[in-house]
């Protein structure tokens with residue numbers, strides 16, 4: 001029986017079970033992967049600016065550490081709970097295995113709207129959370145990173161708190177840090193860049209080329225959506241629509257991506273953006289646009305059985321984690337839509353996080369050209385492997401990605417055995 005009950009967790013379990021059936025994986029291995037290795041719940045008391053104390057609820061879930069230390073982001077969002085955090089930790093296990101990193105899967109989060117807190121309150125929250133989960137994380141144990149609602153500054157506070165406790169500067173404890181405290185070149189754009197690389201690999205596979213006629217819509221114009229838009233626009237694609245939680249912008253002639261990024265840096269949201277030829281549409285309308293490439297890069301479960309029949313895109317690149325529910329994946333794959341699965345499509349972030357961790361441990365830093373080239377090579381190898389699995393098992397890309405990840409985990413788990421025997 002599943003321990004948790006969020007739609008994301010149920011979908012992750014269903015994907016795992018489908019992969020098991022398709023490839024005939026050992027049920028004893030799959031049984032172990034259905035549950036997290038360890039789930040930590042912490043209370044985070046924070047003194048607010050008005051002098052009162054408020055307790056926030058926080059989590060760190062370590063799903064699997066068979067392949068190496070846990071790896072996964074920290075999310076600050078009002079919807080954070082144990083079930084969602086566990087599902088996201090599980091997806092990290094499969095993502096790291098798929099792209100061949102010596103890392104396990106973990107995720108953390110605090111149930112909070114970071115926009116409701118002052119900078120001082122946010123710092124106190126981040127530091128106390130780091131202190132509470134401190135005994136369970138570390139360069140050889142579990143290495144957090146940013147996710148929704150957290151950023152480079154939060155990682156710098158986390159790294160500093162851990163370093164103060166241990167008495168030395170620990171570069172390997174978190175990734176996504178600012179460059180001046182041991183961050184990596186190329187980390188910020190890595191996830192979006194990886195999405196753009198994957199769109200290119202899919203076009204190669206379909207014997208097509210990205211041209212000025214290739215239309216792209218991006219749902220969620222944040223840390224993933226922006227660099228994906230920049231890279232695809234640089235290749236000549238026409239970004240016809242982008243959105244945030246307030247609205248979507250649409251121009252059939254193509255939006256000026258760099259201008260919108262500058263605008264968001266200053267005004268934070270898209271709703272005030274006014275330019276000739278640019279219309280405001282809803283997020284639902286964006287998702288239904290008749291475009292060549294749709295990139296859902298905001299949150300999970302945006303394409304569901306309720307709206308899957310309205311989708312007109314020919315290729316969907318899952319920039320977010322779990323943006324399509326299992327019903328939507330089945331319906332759209334059967335209809336012939338090419339879906340690049342999340343654990344492959346958005347793996348660029350964890351790949352460059354891995355580079356950052358390695359650089360931190362070695363105290364030696366690489367140039368950006370080397371980072372982007374190695375990122376490209378790792379993603380290309382993983383993409384080819386998923387395509388091979390899809391051909392071999394005659395299954396959709398989502399199942400194929402899961403099969404490729406499960407095969408690697410199964411091999412390692414069998415070799416390491418089950419303690420105590």
Ligand code: NAD
Pocket residue numbers: 146147148149191219220221222223224225243244245246283297298299300319320321346347349350
């Ligand atoms: P972000 O907070 O930087 O950006 C999210 C964007 O989505 C923002 O523009 C926000 O306004 C928009 N948004 C939020 N709710 C929305 C809604 N209901 N409708 C439309 N737009 C909405 O977050 P991010 O880091 O870009 O992460 C986005 C997704 O990608 C998440 O699922 C995250 O787990 C996943 N992801 C992120 C990374 C990374 O390196 N940042 C890596 C892998 C996966």
